[in-house]
Amino acid sequence: MSASDDRDVLRLSVNGVEQALLVGPYTTLLELLREDLRLTGTKHGCELGECGACTVLVDGVAQLSCLVLPAQLDGAAVTTIEGLAEGSVLHPLQRAFMRSGALQCGYCTPGMILAAKALLDANPAPSREEIRQALAGNLCRCTGYASIIEAVEDVARSAS
Amino acid sequence: MNLSPATHDGQALHVVGKPLPRVEAVGKVTGGTLYADDIDLSGLLHCKLLRSHHAHARVLSIDTSSALAVPGVVAVITGQDLPARYGIMPTCEDEVALEHEKVRFVGDPVAAVAAVDEAAALAGCRAIRVEYDPLEAVESIEQALLSPGSEPIHDYAGPANIHRLAALEFGDVEAGFARADHIREDVFFFEGNTHLPMEQHSATAQAANGHVTLWSSTQNPHYVQRILASVLDLPMGHVRVVAAPHGGGFGGKCDPFSHEIVVCKLAMLTGRPVKCTLTREEVFYTHRGRHPVLMWVRTGVDASGRICAMHFRTALDGGAYGSYGPASTLYTGALQTTTYAIPAYRFEGARVFTNKAPCGPKRGHGTPQPRFALEVHLDKIAEEIGLDPVELRRRNYVKPFTRTVNWLRITSCGLEEVTDRVLEASRESRRERRPGHGVGFAVSSYMCGAGLPIYWNKLPHSECVINVGRGGVTLFCGATDIGQGSDSVLATVAAEELGLSPGDIRLVTGDTGLTPVDLGSYSSRVTFMAGNAARMAASRMRELIVAAVAEEEGCAPSEIEVREGKIGRLMFEEAAVLAEERLGTLSSHGSYSPPADIGGRYKGSGVGPSPAYSYSAAVVDLDADHCTGEVHVNKVWLAHDIGRAINELAVRGQVEGGVYMALGEALMEAQVYRDGLHKQPSMLDYKSLTFLEMPEVETILVETVDPEGPYGAKEVGQGPLLPVIPAVVSAVHDALGVWVDEVPVTPEKILKALDARAKGKEGRFGPKSFPDVPYPPLVKVTPPDAAAAAL
Numbered sequence A: 001m002s003a004s005d006d007r008d009v010l011r012l013s014v015n016g017v018e019q020a021l022l023v024g025p026y027t028t029l030l031e032l033l034r035e036d037l038r039l040t041g042t043k044h045g046c047e048l049g050e051c052g053a054c055t056v057l058v059d060g061v062a063q064l065s066c067l068v069l070p071a072q073l074d075g076a077a078v079t080t081i082e083g084l085a086e087g088s089v090l091h092p093l094q095r096a097f098m099r100s101g102a103l104q105c106g107y108c109t110p111g112m113i114l115a116a117k118a119l120l121d122a123n124p125a126p127s128r129e130e131i132r133q134a135l136a137g138n139l140c141r142c143t144g145y146a147s148i149i150e151a152v153e154d155v156a157r158s159a160s
Numbered sequence B: 001m002n003l004s005p006a007t008h009d010g011q012a013l014h015v016v017g018k019p020l021p022r023v024e025a026v027g028k029v030t031g032g033t034l035y036a037d038d039i040d041l042s043g044l045l046h047c048k049l050l051r052s053h054h055a056h057a058r059v060l061s062i063d064t065s066s067a068l069a070v071p072g073v074v075a076v077i078t079g080q081d082l083p084a085r086y087g088i089m090p091t092c093e094d095e096v097a098l099e100h101e102k103v104r105f106v107g108d109p110v111a112a113v114a115a116v117d118e119a120a121a122l123a124g125c126r127a128i129r130v131e132y133d134p135l136e137a138v139e140s141i142e143q144a145l146l147s148p149g150s151e152p153i154h155d156y157a158g159p160a161n162i163h164r165l166a167a168l169e170f171g172d173v174e175a176g177f178a179r180a181d182h183i184r185e186d187v188f189f190f191e192g193n194t195h196l197p198m199e200q201h202s203a204t205a206q207a208a209n210g211h212v213t214l215w216s217s218t219q220n221p222h223y224v225q226r227i228l229a230s231v232l233d234l235p236m237g238h239v240r241v242v243a244a245p246h247g248g249g250f251g252g253k254c255d256p257f258s259h260e261i262v263v264c265k266l267a268m269l270t271g272r273p274v275k276c277t278l279t280r281e282e283v284f285y286t287h288r289g290r291h292p293v294l295m296w297v298r299t300g301v302d303a304s305g306r307i308c309a310m311h312f313r314t315a316l317d318g319g320a321y322g323s324y325g326p327a328s329t330l331y332t333g334a335l336q337t338t339t340y341a342i343p344a345y346r347f348e349g350a351r352v353f354t355n356k357a358p359c360g361p362k363r364g365h366g367t368p369q370p371r372f373a374l375e376v377h378l379d380k381i382a383e384e385i386g387l388d389p390v391e392l393r394r395r396n397y398v399k400p401f402t403r404t405v406n407w408l409r410i411t412s413c414g415l416e417e418v419t420d421r422v423l424e425a426s427r428e429s430r431r432e433r434r435p436g437h438g439v440g441f442a443v444s445s446y447m448c449g450a451g452l453p454i455y456w457n458k459l460p461h462s463e464c465v466i467n468v469g470r471g472g473v474t475l476f477c478g479a480t481d482i483g484q485g486s487d488s489v490l491a492t493v494a495a496e497e498l499g500l501s502p503g504d505i506r507l508v509t510g511d512t513g514l515t516p517v518d519l520g521s522y523s524s525r526v527t528f529m530a531g532n533a534a535r536m537a538a539s540r541m542r543e544l545i546v547a548a549v550a551e552e553e554g555c556a557p558s559e560i561e562v563r564e565g566k567i568g569r570l571m572f573e574e575a576a577v578l579a580e581e582r583l584g585t586l587s588s589h590g591s592y593s594p595p596a597d598i599g600g601r602y603k604g605s606g607v608g609p610s611p612a613y614s615y616s617a618a619v620v621d622l623d624a625d626h627c628t629g630e631v632h633v634n635k636v637w638l639a640h641d642i643g644r645a646i647n648e649l650a651v652r653g654q655v656e657g658g659v660y661m662a663l664g665e666a667l668m669e670a671q672v673y674r675d676g677l678h679k680q681p682s683m684l685d686y687k688s689l690t691f692l693e694m695p696e697v698e699t700i701l702v703e704t705v706d707p708e709g710p711y712g713a714k715e716v717g718q719g720p721l722l723p724v725i726p727a728v729v730s731a732v733h734d735a736l737g738v739w740v741d742e743v744p745v746t747p748e749k750i751l752k753a754l755d756a757r758a759k760g761k762e763g764r765f766g767p768k769s770f771p772d773v774p775y776p777p778l779v780k781v782t783p784p785d786a787a788a789a790a791l
């Protein structure tokens, strides 16, 4: 990679690993994660900010990675679905999604789990309405949403 | 939920029926599952398609020379490189992978570029010069029926732009109407909509030594393999299609697609792997979704409300290509009889070509539209003759183990039970009334797999192989898990037979190079057909291992118990190794073909027969605002005759997902065009339900234990969608006193119906008339006689 092109060096922590990355000005965070870092757990359904499938956490806040330009993120900490489990021990949300049948095709699942994590980190005991509001930007075509709400409530309940 | 005790044929069930997590769930919650677009291969090229921006035009010339000069572009192909015509149905092979003579809708692919990255492929597409000669575009069913202003969209079929016509009569319909005390006619319209899977279609191909491998987000690897072999002119055995883990289909990934063929061709030409992932906008053009259907229905009932005769007419807007069209057409007339005993029935159907994205199968394939019309029509009859709409239906319900007037064999049938249960559960809500509050009820039924394959062949519809080696079990089946949970069904069935847990079974599925045939994930066929094949294979394996253990122990095989990881006194693994020592390679197989006598023998009888039918009943509770026309759904109760739930959690998920999709179709989802252009090819503009609009769903499962389903199981993937749409329409009528005879029921349509009523006209919104369709002479079919009608 030549330093004479228009890419900038960016410092980013991804799932706890410090990275120095060369990124072009038009590369989105979604592309950086999926194509450069091969973290394909982050999904895409539109690449226009309309579906929520690409949700990741940036400094703990849920963001649509298809709309984020990494250049804005120097020094930030990004968490993707690959960074949620502690080794082979799944995160309580991952376990609850499995138990409640909150996934079918699973394509919305990484984004859904991360959006739910951002909610629970900020508000450990959300009401059903708060869960709905927090996840309303994440579409799912398979489940009808009820089992996802159940999974999030389940985790909130067992944490309290 | 209240399920029957877990036994089957007197044997206790250990894993069947349990609400266990899906077998592939860990990969999906950790991001480890590799979907089609997640596949990366060394030297991978990226492909983009150049698509027509004309709705209908002759292609005069395509100049690709400057595209080849774009840096990074490796290959460019046009229709000349892939001239073979194909289509999923042998009777309408009217597609080519890339059109080089004429384009038929905005989005029709004309050229493909492979390059080192997507940006270079796009730049290559932009450098291609295509000269078009625009033709008149056909945009509606009515227009398609007129003689065309320029040339017809296709040079086969006709007259005008008619693709397909059907006319069938079962029994003496005129005599039926003559003896009716009351006759009513209605006209309905169902606007089309699309699947909107969360995953955009993606395909990657690799070619070497005259062999091609395709990984694709397809529901039907078997049919894709067949079409690829034909279009690429390769032996079937040289084409391997792998269904990648699937990000949602709903029928939208059932056809062989241009991008799948193109990446194979480009891989063969360049010697490098090639991937094509569609953008969301392209997914809207790829479509193959719900047909817009105009419907006219006339029914005669006697004084007690019993149906004497029914005449049902449909006209489908097929879009630009044939796809599954002949089947879609017949499906708009086939399943009216599986819920109601109609003694004399006439069906006339037509599918037309228009210059829009091609329609095809979507969840319920061709049956949600007539189900909406039929149920609302029955509500109107009930209102007119002063009979409770539920009672009117009950008086006409089909009975279990009978044969319908169009020769469909009904076996287990829980119509009465699903009706009782859904009414019981919603009783309180139906009692409480307030202005603008409405409750609607409807029923439906759906097939557990199509009785016939899509092209004529006598292969089993599903096959499974089980290998046991060094104590481990591997099940091979062509079935494809599209999120509906078919992998879990196969693993659960095999585990039940072998006394293991589903997680003990290693699965190899949906791979035409490694697995025996399964026709695909469509028509709700997998649990019934692949489930039966898996059960046969697994029970044969169990016999092999049990016999070896019995011999070792010196007892009869019947004395050996198989459960909880043990075969008799031995652990499964020890028993399996013992059997392998005695018998050599341990392999068993099972296959499933539907019985021959499930349908009639007339032209068109191939659509409708199924080895069993599921039954659903819905109650929808909503509030509708007479000032804004807005509808707020409070709750949906859905009772479903599942036969037996193989996995209660997965079944509940399918019911909730079906209700969700139905509410979207009933209230907002529509694929609409203006001047040949798709009006909203984005997820923001194409409205679907979010967390905020989705109401509570109460699922009630009824187990009728079908005599032929695996452990009695029937389908759940499609059936529960069907009754919800008419129940919404009925509830809106209950709330506001107006009929919206056109789906989706939008606030605008409700306000127009209220407005019409305020002006002293009929409080209704919907089509006024049904067009003149040149249906052919009726094929008259003698219905089964009384002896044949009672099985």
Ligand code: FES
Residues within 6 Å of the ligand: A043, A044, A045, A046, A047, A048, A049, A050, A051, A052, A053, A054, A055, A064, A065, A066, A067
């Ligand atoms: S891919 Fe980012 S919102 Fe859809």
Ligand code: FES
Residues within 6 Å of the ligand: A102, A103, A104, A105, A106, A107, A108, A109, A139, A140, A141, A142, A143, B198, B247, B248, B483
């Ligand atoms: S599980 Fe398929 S989109 Fe949500």
